[in-house]
Amino acid sequence: MKIQHRESERHVLAVTVDNEAGILAKIAGLFTARGYNIDSLTVADISEDHALSRITVVTNGPPPVIDQIMAQLERLVPVHKVVDLTEAGPHVERELALIKVVGTGEHRVEALRLADVFRARPVDTTTTSFIFELTGPPDKIDSFIALMREIGLVEVGRTGIVGMMRGPEGA
Incomplete structure (x- = not known):
């Protein structure tokens, strides 16, 4: 059986987090620690009471690596939701x-x-x-x-x- 290696793919991740000091550094550190580049990063307050922010991260990597990054993001305490827009469907x-x-x-x-x-x-x-x-x-x-x-x-x-x-x- 031949194992196929998939090439690096561009992924857009939408991450909903508590709007608190240090969360952006934690997320950036997660990518840095694994040697993956962030191609684009945007952050916006998304709730009326300023309690939540949405971080949009664009990165490249093979699907297993993106899956691993998403799983690790979901384990961070102030993270509520992680969606790979690229995989989730039309966006x-x-x-x-x-x-x-x-x-x-x-x-x-x-x-x-x-x-x-x-x-x-x-x-x-x-x-x-x-x-x-x-x-x-x-x-x-x-x-x-x-x-x-x-x-x-x-x-x-x-x-x-x-x-x-x-x-x-x-x-």
């Missing part, structure tokens, strides 16, 4: 980016044209630069950034990925 992922582009003349016109195609919104403008706001899936943002590199990309700021299951049930 929506979004990210926000601010992209600064410098240029004049044709470069400026081209930057505005591409921004329109990607539905990037200029949130700041000078006679020689733009800062565009772009929201969407990470691959859309990556594509826009790659095109802006050719025009005059100066700086990029990204929020990190947030994700949510489609349909009426929550993750």
Whole structure:
């Protein structure tokens, strides 16, 4: 019998935790201790009384390793729920980016044209630069950034990925 080794896969994990000091360090430490990188990390307060936060972690690893990470996350005391959105089914992922582009003349016109195609919104403008706001899936943002590199990309700021299951049930 031949054993198949599955390649590293991208996973989006939604972790609901008590909103308390040190929990983010514990979660990051769990990944660090196992030698796994966190590609994206976002945290948001999700309850009216500020008691709960949702941490969205994007990482890469083979399924058995992701399963192990999830099991260890679930054992942390302030963790209420861990969902692998990638495995759980259809979900929506979004990210926000601010992209600064410098240029004049044709470069400026081209930057505005591409921004329109990607539905990037200029949130700041000078006679020689733009800062565009772009929201969407990470691959859309990556594509826009790659095109802006050719025009005059100066700086990029990204929020990190947030994700949510489609349909009426929550993750």
